[in-house]
Amino acid sequence: MTEIVEDRVTPVDAPGATVLEARDLRVWYATDRGPVRAVDGVTFELHEGEILGLVGESGCGKSTLGRGLIGLLPEGSARDGELRFRGKDMLKLKPREQHAMRGRDLGMIFQEPLTRLNPLMRISEHFSETLKTHDKSISKAEIERRSLEVLRVMGIPPTRFHAYPHEFSGGMRQRLMIALTLVLRPPFVVADEPTTALDVLVEAQIIRILHDLRANYRTALLLITHNLGIIAEACDRVAVMYAGEIVEIGDAREVFSRPKHPYTRELLRATISLRTTGLNYIDGAPPDLVEPPPGCHFHPRCPDAMKVCATRHPVLRQHDGGSTAQCWAADLADGLADDLTETERTPLPREEIAVADEA
Numbered sequence: 001m002t003e004i005v006e007d008r009v010t011p012v013d014a015p016g017a018t019v020l021e022a023r024d025l026r027v028w029y030a031t032d033r034g035p036v037r038a039v040d041g042v043t044f045e046l047h048e049g050e051i052l053g054l055v056g057e058s059g060c061g062k063s064t065l066g067r068g069l070i071g072l073l074p075e076g077s078a079r080d081g082e083l084r085f086r087g088k089d090m091l092k093l094k095p096r097e098q099h100a101m102r103g104r105d106l107g108m109i110f111q112e113p114l115t116r117l118n119p120l121m122r123i124s125e126h127f128s129e130t131l132k133t134h135d136k137s138i139s140k141a142e143i144e145r146r147s148l149e150v151l152r153v154m155g156i157p158p159t160r161f162h163a164y165p166h167e168f169s170g171g172m173r174q175r176l177m178i179a180l181t182l183v184l185r186p187p188f189v190v191a192d193e194p195t196t197a198l199d200v201l202v203e204a205q206i207i208r209i210l211h212d213l214r215a216n217y218r219t220a221l222l223l224i225t226h227n228l229g230i231i232a233e234a235c236d237r238v239a240v241m242y243a244g245e246i247v248e249i250g251d252a253r254e255v256f257s258r259p260k261h262p263y264t265r266e267l268l269r270a271t272i273s274l275r276t277t278g279l280n281y282i283d284g285a286p287p288d289l290v291e292p293p294p295g296c297h298f299h300p301r302c303p304d305a306m307k308v309c310a311t312r313h314p315v316l317r318q319h320d321g322g323s324t325a326q327c328w329a330a331d332l333a334d335g336l337a338d339d340l341t342e343t344e345r346t347p348l349p350r351e352e353i354a355v356a357d358e359a
């Protein structure tokens with residue numbers, strides 16, 4: 001019986017219509033040192049009712065990508081490439097039109113609910129304000145009906161509708177934030193580290209809610225998290241980000257059981273060892289995104305690096321099992337890199353890696 005319920009809330013085999021489509025999307029920040037290329041040519045699609053997990057070390061561009069998809073970027077940043085929401089290229093819209101889409105079409109769940117909830121406003125007032133921003137003529141009865149419905153989905157009793165934020169626990173406040181995002185029924189939502197500040201029990205509740213959200217609203221969700229356990233539990237697909245690029249993307253189970261990119265493999269190893277044999281880091285740190293290394297950005301840290309990796313940028317290719325990865329070594333292992341010369345295939349000597357690292 002449990003299995004049937006699980007199947008219903010996890011329609012992995014039934015992706016809906018495409019909601020969001022990014023093609024060669026770039027986001028950069030202007031700085032004194034030159035542009036920080038935080039998102040550097042990202043391509044992916046997201047469908048109705050699908051949860052895509054986004055993982056990678058700190059500073060790889062996950063939050064920038066999430067914010068870039070919503071158009072919530074600070075002064076001095078810019079976007080380029082193609083970004084379609086239900087077929088409409090958002091980068092071609094006027095700022096006013098983009099602004100109108102935020103909240104209504106494109107939702108965002110932030111990390112710290114307390115900083116987003118006004119302590120002087122009742123929960124009912126938060127809902128009223130949110131709904132009125134997008135529909136000035138909405139009736140009081142309709143506000144109440146829609147708010148109570150979404151509170152029910154979030155497991156918050158209707159008796160708490162007129163309470164103040166401080167009367168809720170941390171986990172409940174996070175659910176309130178999610179409810180305030182969902183009450184507008186956005187077809188696409190970015191959730192940036194929604195569980196970081198929460199304990200394990202609350203984390204389990206949030207995962208449950210993410211499943212319910214999909215089942216009830218068919219929301220397409222981009223879930224940014226450091227927690228690979230949450231990805232495994234809650235996501236259909238996973239995208240692995242390194243130095244502004246998606247280096248691997250595919251079915252979550254497939255990527256976790258048969259990672260194609262050495263970075264994915266090392267990231268998984270680092271996480272797994274936290275639970276078993278103690279700390280295990282990936283040597284080195286992600287590169288400076290003003291001047292990332294030539295060729296594959298990961299090559300200075302990669303245990304599988306070959307000579308080609310230091311000079312030629314790898315191409316995103318589909319591999320056995322359906323995942324897509326950009327890695328020369330994975331290409332070679334799967335018979336997809338027949339054009340590489342003998343020299344290009346030789347392992348990259350460590351001293352050359354060190355030089356590339358300093359460059």
Ligand SMILES: Nc1ncnc2c1ncn2[C@@H]1O[C@H](COP(=O)(O)OP(=O)(O)OP(=O)(O)O)[C@@H](O)[C@H]1O
Nearest residue numbers: 029036038057058059060061062063064065074289
């Ligand atoms: N406003 C900004 N101005 C200049 N550079 C920025 C700005 N915001 C972020 N960056 C840089 O962009 C790169 C990507 O940062 P981002 O926060 O998107 O990474 P992240 O993967 O989400 O990291 P974390 O997991 O720590 O949140 C980093 O090098 C960061 O220093």
